[in-house]
Amino acid sequence: MSRRKLFGLGAAGVAAVGAGAVATRSLLEEPVARAASTSDPVPFYGEHQAGIVTPAQDRLHFVAFDVITDKRAELVELLQEWTAAAARLTQGKDAGTFGAIGGSPEAAPDDTGEALGLPASGLTLTIGFGPSLFDDRFGLASRRPAALADLPKFPGEQLVPEISGGDICVQACAHDPQVAVHAIRNLARIGFGKVSVKWSQLGFGRTSSTSRAQSTPRNLMGFKDGTNNMKLEDAQLLRDHLWASGNDWMAGGTYMVTRKIRMTIETWDRTSLSEQEAIFGRDKGAGAPLGRKAEFDTPDFNATGPDGQPYIKADAHVRLAHPSHNGNAHLLRRGYNYVDGSDGLGRLDAGLFFIAYQRDPRTAFVPVQTNLAKHDALNEYIKHVSSGLFACPPGVRDAGDYWGRTLFA
């Protein structure tokens, strides 16, 4: 009996699987398309920021800064310098024009050098402004968008303030982690004295596909993640649910929510396959909705199995998160797996660094998470430990434009 067959049975939720079902992973399915060899640059200028619908790259370095200058002009100047650096970095160039070898040997190089010789590697840099930036320091209070409303407290969350929030965030995604780290590090260097790193997070593997051209990666619970994600190709959905419209400074922008979600993987790993599949409402092999066969089959939330119970249980993650149970809420998920070493209690400190984009968190992330926090069977195995909310301005149009111009100009 081949593993591929087991997948089918699993999907039908009635697997009674004999022993001896041995297969190598590589024979199982098409290998996940890892664009790790993708060295090409992603265009920086455009109507929207890159790094949102850009097919999710493999690696993440995410940073949240606090602004430590109280001078608006200095902040604007920094945003301009950052934009110039980002335009260069994303094209595989050094952060500054003199590079790591410097203008003069007596000066500090204006690039730190660890990406010398590496290609652009699909690097994108995406900026967001947190609610705290709109306090009274920079005269922005009146410009805070309604959609940037503080997230409510969700039941069960155990947020650590030191790794939550931040005035400004930058998401660096690339196919080479050294390139992502290099970019964030050079932005931090340029911002020295004006911003300080509040927290930062490395993600080692994408957990979502954001394009139908990508195969679906797996999260650390071993399940395909991103199957029913909003994708690059869903033009109408993106217009209605991703990009902010209107005439204000956010037109063409979007809102980002981040949640660092620790998994208690040791407990998860001792849970039976059928229980794991019931929790998500999808099978583990193919990623098909329970009661259906293939990954991209539409879930049928009403279908019941031979026992008269719904294939997809009332507390299953995909039922609770589905647009049909959340007033048609749609998110573009773009998260990453993380491992932060161990926790001092003998366990790996690992989970999902969840990132989601949407036109308005009040009608997207908030209702979905409210639903999940209350009812999701998955809650037994996860803990939200950090939270971030950011307004991501529209794209930078050309070399004369800069990150946040519509906000500050």
Place this chain on the structure above:
Amino acid sequence: MSRRKLFGLGAAGVAAVGAGAVATRSLLEEPVARAASTSDPVPFYGEHQAGIVTPAQDRLHFVAFDVITDKRAELVELLQEWTAAAARLTQGKDAGTFGAIGGSPEAAPDDTGEALGLPASGLTLTIGFGPSLFDDRFGLASRRPAALADLPKFPGEQLVPEISGGDICVQACAHDPQVAVHAIRNLARIGFGKVSVKWSQLGFGRTSSTSRAQSTPRNLMGFKDGTNNMKLEDAQLLRDHLWASGNDWMAGGTYMVTRKIRMTIETWDRTSLSEQEAIFGRDKGAGAPLGRKAEFDTPDFNATGPDGQPYIKADAHVRLAHPSHNGNAHLLRRGYNYVDGSDGLGRLDAGLFFIAYQRDPRTAFVPVQTNLAKHDALNEYIKHVSSGLFACPPGVRDAGDYWGRTLFA
């Protein structure tokens, strides 16, 4: 003036570089050979363990376990189970024969599933036994090798006990981090109740080449790292300085030293190019020894520049670390860059996770580090925060053999 030219000048230590020296990184040099698309398996069985002279893969997940059972038989059984799992995992198979889809849906899967569909990705798993394993719990005290002598205290080190030492370590290296993480996680799962994770470390980019077929990567100070490393092709050096000989249980094995070395990169980034190059004794562009032209030119420690001073200063890292200044000590370095988020003080928590292999640390790591700890100009910018020492047994010969058999049998 091209950047390539600047490198040459830099190497001569007399660069007086004009403005306008703009070049894209990708035009500079051959791109660093990242075998990220290398999906093939590395053979598991052999005279020596893989993951030592194996050309350094791009990603690391390193774990140190404490043994929590006090039964020798249970420990041996675990080593046998681990060996069987490692033989499978390194060949791109699931950790157990039933995989993530399980034997029975009512049982926990015997693989966690997040590597389903991923190729072997050059995964190697390398085990080592720490000094603490040779206490009186398992009757191994008399078998502790003399070369596994506790490291001395080095001036300036600030070791954190919680992330140092450990009874057993496993180094997982692969071209895909998800594959390395998956392997360690499954070993931890198999060891549940017998071992507990003491600490673990992710490394995102190799900082050494261990083969002449590899180009030299850069560390987070922006310098090429691994140029004058002991390499796969140096058969005589490996025999004399890497592999343990004799008739005891360690014959064919080697000793591993790990040091987590935090860099104060913000200070480093404000240091001038000439100062940076003086600290290492090599130029930043090409990686040539100061006073010479090309990366692999032999350093001349006696050569002096126009000012009558040696090109390579008395306190330069490569002078102090060179075999000629340490009684012909040779190390095989196999470290990784790390970023662990930020430190709560506005800075990235980043540096080098140093790993070195050698026949006898007492005549290799110890004299070199003694020299460096006392005199190295680099010390101003680094801090050793964790330390590990492990005896890595010989390779597993075949399916009937297991990790540590020569020690326990």
